Amino acid sequence: MTSSSTSSAHFPRISNHGEPTRCWCGEGITTFGSSTAENMYRRFYRCQIARDRKTENHLFKWIDEALIDKIWMVDAKHERVAQEITKFEERVMEKVKSEIVRVEAEMSEKLEEKVNLEIARVEQEMKQKLKIVTVAMVVVGEIVGIWTSLTV
Template structure:
């Protein structure tokens, strides 16, 4: 996860270096100095020979590996915070959606119960309508038969 971009030609100072300021590749070397024995560092490949390392500011890259690691971690931490916030936001939204789903299921169950009640009510009304129709028909037929026989 290097902060330097070799493809765009822009070389930044942060993170793991890929290219030197001169454009050549960078390699990891191990220090053999008395002050920093065994300490790894990045150095331009054109400066492979330690005898030419007279000046750290010789316009070729020199960077301690732990500095590069620290910069990478520094650059990534804010991204982790953003990701953690987005994750918390997504969890919160998921919880809200689960609550809404639960509420909608309850509403659907209540609606089904209401529909069943209305079906029963409709059947009862239809039964009463049939009974009243039969009663009216019976009354009309009974009156018609009485009129046939001359009964007033």
């Protein structure tokens, strides 16, 4: 493709990447086939004005080079999108992790609160039963004391 560099060098005013749509003069682009021995039938972009006025510097680009440029541009864009997706995934994962930590802390706090309430309820219930057992033991002790005093 050294010939393309030579051919493209004839038109230094024009700098384009990918597939051109218009010439610098504003004219639309047409595709042509080369008739030179070096690039026989090789397709290229050119505006009609340049085709008619060979002495003027108008857009010229080989179609195969334009397609390769386009592929490189798409690859670069794909890489940028892939990097953005990776960054987005990392941000989402960080948010998910922090939300998990927050929910776990909230659940732990609520569980601890419920456990403490249940412990207080059981403690209160045990105190009530202990009072009843204590009263029952005192009553039984008094009955035993009365019974032993009567039988002796």
